[in-house]
Amino acid sequence: MSGRADGSQGLDVAIIGAGPAAFYAAEALLRDGPPGTRVDMYDRLPTPFGLVRHGVAPDHQKIKTVTRSFARVAENPGFRFFGNVEFGRDLTLDDIRRHYHQVLFATGAQTDRRMNIPGEDLRGSHPATAFVAWYNGHPDFQACEFDLSQERVAVVGVGNVAIDVARILCLSREEMEQTDMPRRVIDALSASRVREVHLLGRRGPAQAAFTNPELKELAHLADADLIIRRDEAELDELSRAELEARGDHLACRKVEMIAEFAARPAEGKRRKLFLRFLVSPVELVDNGGGAVGALRLARNRLVANESGALTAEAMGEFETIEAGLVFRSVGYRGVPLQDVPFHERWGVILNRLGRVLDSETNEPATGMYTAGWIKRGPSGVIGTNKPDAVETVAAMLEDAAAGHTLAPVSCPQRDFPALLRTQGCRCVTFDEWRLIDAAEQALGASEGRPRAKLASVAEMLACLDAEGEGPSRLASAAG
Amino acid sequence: MKLESVLAAKGPQVFTTPASASIGTAIAALARNNIGALIVVDEAGIPFGILSERDIIRHFAAADDPEKATVGDWMASPVMVASPADDAEAVLRTMTSRRFRHMPVVESGRLVGMVTIGDLVKAQLNEYRGAVETLETQLMDA
Numbered sequence: 001m002s003g004r005a006d007g008s009q010g011l012d013v014a015i016i017g018a019g020p021a022a023f024y025a026a027e028a029l030l031r032d033g034p035p036g037t038r039v040d041m042y043d044r045l046p047t048p049f050g051l052v053r054h055g056v057a058p059d060h061q062k063i064k065t066v067t068r069s070f071a072r073v074a075e076n077p078g079f080r081f082f083g084n085v086e087f088g089r090d091l092t093l094d095d096i097r098r099h100y101h102q103v104l105f106a107t108g109a110q111t112d113r114r115m116n117i118p119g120e121d122l123r124g125s126h127p128a129t130a131f132v133a134w135y136n137g138h139p140d141f142q143a144c145e146f147d148l149s150q151e152r153v154a155v156v157g158v159g160n161v162a163i164d165v166a167r168i169l170c171l172s173r174e175e176m177e178q179t180d181m182p183r184r185v186i187d188a189l190s191a192s193r194v195r196e197v198h199l200l201g202r203r204g205p206a207q208a209a210f211t212n213p214e215l216k217e218l219a220h221l222a223d224a225d226l227i228i229r230r231d232e233a234e235l236d237e238l239s240r241a242e243l244e245a246r247g248d249h250l251a252c253r254k255v256e257m258i259a260e261f262a263a264r265p266a267e268g269k270r271r272k273l274f275l276r277f278l279v280s281p282v283e284l285v286d287n288g289g290g291a292v293g294a295l296r297l298a299r300n301r302l303v304a305n306e307s308g309a310l311t312a313e314a315m316g317e318f319e320t321i322e323a324g325l326v327f328r329s330v331g332y333r334g335v336p337l338q339d340v341p342f343h344e345r346w347g348v349i350l351n352r353l354g355r356v357l358d359s360e361t362n363e364p365a366t367g368m369y370t371a372g373w374i375k376r377g378p379s380g381v382i383g384t385n386k387p388d389a390v391e392t393v394a395a396m397l398e399d400a401a402a403g404h405t406l407a408p409v410s411c412p413q414r415d416f417p418a419l420l421r422t423q424g425c426r427c428v429t430f431d432e433w434r435l436i437d438a439a440e441q442a443l444g445a446s447e448g449r450p451r452a453k454l455a456s457v458a459e460m461l462a463c464l465d466a467e468g469e470g471p472s473r474l475a476s477a478a479g
Numbered sequence: 480m481k482l483e484s485v486l487a488a489k490g491p492q493v494f495t496t497p498a499s500a501s502i503g504t505a506i507a508a509l510a511r512n513n514i515g516a517l518i519v520v521d522e523a524g525i526p527f528g529i530l531s532e533r534d535i536i537r538h539f540a541a542a543d544d545p546e547k548a549t550v551g552d553w554m555a556s557p558v559m560v561a562s563p564a565d566d567a568e569a570v571l572r573t574m575t576s577r578r579f580r581h582m583p584v585v586e587s588g589r590l591v592g593m594v595t596i597g598d599l600v601k602a603q604l605n606e607y608r609g610a611v612e613t614l615e616t617q618l619m620d621a
């Protein structure tokens with residue numbers, strides 16, 4: 001059992017990040033940790049919940065109800081939240097070492113993977129990460145500009161994020177008015193001139209990364225026809241054999257649905273959403289003015305490699321599609337944190353089953369742990385972070401029981417948040433988040449929406465400082 | 480899910496051996512590191528064989544003079560390898576049907592990790608658990 005600098009017993013843990021992995025870990029620590037365990041959770045944003053707030057699509061409000069179970073964790077007396085505190089800027093590893101027995105990094109994947117093809121950085125070519133963060137009201141991305149006056153858009157990748165992006169581009173005004181997107185975003189999307197969205201998958205229907213409910217939704221949009229080429233919906237021999245060997249009824253159903261949608265006639269809706277297979281962008285072509293004007297696509301066939309996995313191989317045939325706006329949705333990627341060992345190739349914190357490793361010795365670095373996307377890479381749904389976080393917490397508690405922790409010289413309860421405030425950091429507590437939450441919901445209710453997001457830190461803080469001055473001030477803070 | 484997300488939380492270490500090492504040295508390395516197989520690499524670090532517990536047991540039972548054996552004598556070679564972008568599910572299926580428990584992962588000829596059948600089963604289980612967990616919380620809080 002760990003002692004504190006003030007002589008009391010208990011484990012003091014700092015968690016960096018407040019997404020699903022952080023909350024699942026806090027829940028396990030407060031439930032299974034030694035008596036007196038306390039968790040302080042820090043996030044660089046004033047708002048908790050990570051990608052549940054800034055990733056999960058705004059027209060999927062039901063999924064966001066998972067935050068209610070996270071809010072119950074926050075009610076534990078051993079839990080504190082400090083939002084608007086960035087690790088590496090407002091809080092350093094030295095601060096942590098002086099105050100906590102253990103630290104858990106759960107900072108997610110903050111950037112995008114590259115495609116590494118010519119033209120990737122032309123104007124008009126954006127990572128899906130930025131577009132997603134923008135339409136979800138992430139404060140860092142509100143200045144982004146997407147040229148929605150373009151009629152034709154390409155989305156590279158066929159994962160669930162690509163599907164989200166394509167669907168949001170096709171929503172009707174009515175559908176948008178049911179979401180929690182910031183008003184400015186709804187206005188920008190409503191003024192969009194986009195008529196065609198091309199989703200580009202490099203492998204075939206049997207390998208598509210999207211899940212079935214997400215596909216089904218695409219086929220039932222109010223404003224867009226889903227169009228799939230029959231030849232591309234048809235399975236090749238290898239895929240057919242693979243599907244049989246897998247015996248996975250969900251994958252079979254996906255392939256069937258794709259074939260069904262390919263056979264359906266278009267209904268003449270306002271927009272067309274083309275779902276393509278077996279094509280890889282090999283170049284984004286300059287329109288002559290430094291912006292993207294088209295994509296050069298290589299047609300692929302599937303080949304089995306040594307391990308039995310099917311991969312795309314270019315056949316030497318090409319086609320060009322015109323598009324003035326491109327979203328690259330080929331995966332997220334973690335970014336290194338100050339003084340925390342990083343594994344460049346995988347884009348994650350260097351770790352073994354959640355224990356951070358010293359980059360020189362590859363041995364566990366005392367008191368340092370990781371969970372979620374920054375531990376295992378950007379894959380899996382919200383709930384996948386639970387077994388992942390539980391694995392890390394088991395390692396933390398095993399090490400704590402063996403006395404392998406940091407040796408804090410002061411107590412976080414005594415020094416935080418005062419220390420942060422003296423450094424000029426306006427940290428936001430969980431109770432203050434509840435005020436922001438209430439303000440957003442009230443603003444949403446006034447527009448008949450579940451919530452209307454505040455999309456700048458200044459607006460959020462203004463809304464806290466307006467507390468006690470009545471709802472009119474709250475509404476005006478929301479702009 | 481790709482093999483790279485299975486490898487990401489396994490640490491950077493891959494345990495290798497030259498073919499010239501003695502079987503005794505190899506057994507000691509397996510025991511010390513609590514692992515089930517060593518990847519046999521050439522001078523350039525390129526994998527060309529694998530020595531698993533199972534290879535050791537099988538050869539030991541048949542050997543006249545096991546003390547004199549080298550890794551090169553008892554290894555399985557050539558070795559099947561996978562790439563980080565391979566679908567974990569497909570690799571798991573290949574390993575099950577071909578009865579391999581270890582698969583080295585190679586990128587541009589370079590060894591970047593190794594996955595075991597246990598790693599892949601665990602990853603798949605966590606994926607299912609995650610989907611169930613997400614659905615359950617939604618139902619409970621609906």
Ligand SMILES: Cc1cc2nc3c(=O)[nH]c(=O)nc-3n(C[C@H](O)[C@H](O)[C@H](O)COP(=O)(O)OP(=O)(O)OC[C@H]3O[C@@H](n4cnc5c(N)ncnc54)[C@H](O)[C@@H]3O)c2cc1C
Nearest residue numbers: 017019020021043044050051055087107108372373381382
């Ligand atoms: C676009 C998109 C849509 C998705 N939709 C769904 C869905 O519908 N259903 C589903 O089940 N899953 C969905 N997912 C997957 C799900 O969101 C992830 O599995 C999950 O959020 C990962 O959790 P995490 O805690 O590892 O990271 P995150 O959720 O990214 O949380 C990381 C947190 O760390 C904070 N942070 C980062 N750096 C610092 C720092 N230096 N200091 C302090 N704090 C920091 C961030 O602000 C963030 O709050 C979606 C993912 C994306 C990208």
Ligand SMILES: NC(=O)c1ccc[n+]([C@@H]2O[C@H](COP(=O)([O-])OP(=O)(O)OC[C@H]3O[C@@H](n4cnc5c(N)ncnc54)[C@H](OP(=O)(O)O)[C@@H]3O)[C@@H](O)[C@H]2O)c1
Nearest residue numbers: 115157158159160161162202203209329330331332379380
């Ligand atoms: N509704 C939901 O439940 C939901 C919503 C959003 C996200 N999520 C989850 O969040 C995670 C991340 O989602 P994601 O969509 O970012 O990742 P993902 O599922 O890994 O999909 C990435 C897509 O990009 C493709 N791709 C990668 N590199 C490429 C390249 N160089 N050229 C062309 N295509 C390329 C992949 O094709 P290959 O398969 O051929 O590599 C795949 O189609 C996933 O686990 C997802 O399920 C869930």
